[in-house]
Amino acid sequence: GAVVSQHPSRVICKSGTSVKIECRSLDFQATTMFWYRQFPKQSLMLMATSNEGSKATYEQGVEKDKFLINHASLTLSTLTVTSAHPEDSSFYICSALTSGSYEQYFGPGTRLTVT
């Protein structure tokens, strides 16, 4: 089956620093990748959609300068949280979609804690 990995699984960073999260599709080419955040006991909220080789499309209310997304290849997308603050602490989850498919395959998530 389609496998999506994320790295790191957990990260703790100090307030004001930046942290990068990687999302990889391991056995298929992902033409589109999505980034979500999920607060405890809440649903997934879409942050942005990224297509390989083009700029990401951000959802309303998501700061594109704070959450930098790069989708440089068909198997890798990165999310960089810049100048992180404690309120950015959350569970970040990526998903990947291959061309012509409806099914999004989700990564295992990255727990970000900003101290």
Added chain:
Amino acid sequence: QQQVKQSPQSLIVQKGGISIINCAYENTAFDYFPWYQQFPGKGPALLIAIRPDVSEKKEGRFTISFNKSAKQFSLHIMDSQPGDSATYFCAARTGGGNKLTFGTGTQLKVEL
């Protein structure tokens, strides 16, 4: 119009019983309705999905019932097991953009 309403928020079922989770939507442009299972600290995993031209789909113990006119769909888990204890999310896909809108989630607990 983009919302997907999900109920109940939490559900306790006895082992062997049937778990039923309901979702409702307004946007008629939704064209694909998946259900996801999520365990604590993990990403969601696709359980089963349905297209609006089908009224029911069954895979093993999981069944989706879809009522297009009522704009409602539900997940039935037959013979519920303790290992099914997880959070379940319904979702709906917006055609064209491939974006998923998620329901609010149902925390299912299956007791022995």
